[in-house]
Amino acid sequence: MARLQILELPEGAGDDRPPFVLVVDEYVPQRYIIGADQPEPVDQFSGIAEKIGARAVLVFEETIEIPANDVPVGSDGLPLTVRVEGDFEGFHEQVQKEINIAQENMRRGIDHIKATYGS
Template structure:
């Protein structure tokens, strides 16, 4: 499946926003997308103008743009701690990763039943934790 990337270009004096090139890579040669961009150079210009890019480049191969690679950056300790807390909260509430986020989004969108269900699960989890702590303290 093709993927989209942004290749940022050096800013010029007359640029009101950072210039970039839209890079589409991993586009199979036999797919209509690849053929269309290869055969119709005007299409490149139309798409570039529509998204505000200077150009559109389409490749069959994988193109690695170093500026888009964040794997070499050290992870922030705060970020790691937040992820750990999130995972613990999911475990305490008996939710799979992503369910809490989905429940929160549903609640924000006005699905009040999800709020009550989430509160109920949280209260149940808290009661179970307190019961386990009491049992451990006694025993």
């Protein structure tokens, strides 16, 4: 039975959605008899790319493995999950610096108001 895979392509500047290619492998060609007036075989994949928004449709009789589609699994046989944690080193210092700047700006504003309108 044929398999369907998606090969994602790098995005270009004018792409409104990620470009991709549909890959059909393990395909067994079949002949269709449409009529005596049709000398050429029917192309089952004609127009599919346009209909689904793919850049192309690649069809192979062999098995094609796309490494990007491999899902790494752990020792339990389940897909691996990766936990990403933010780097908060220096975060406290950055926040404290912004607080100090805001307090200084408030103090200057109060001093300006006092100098202009009196205390």
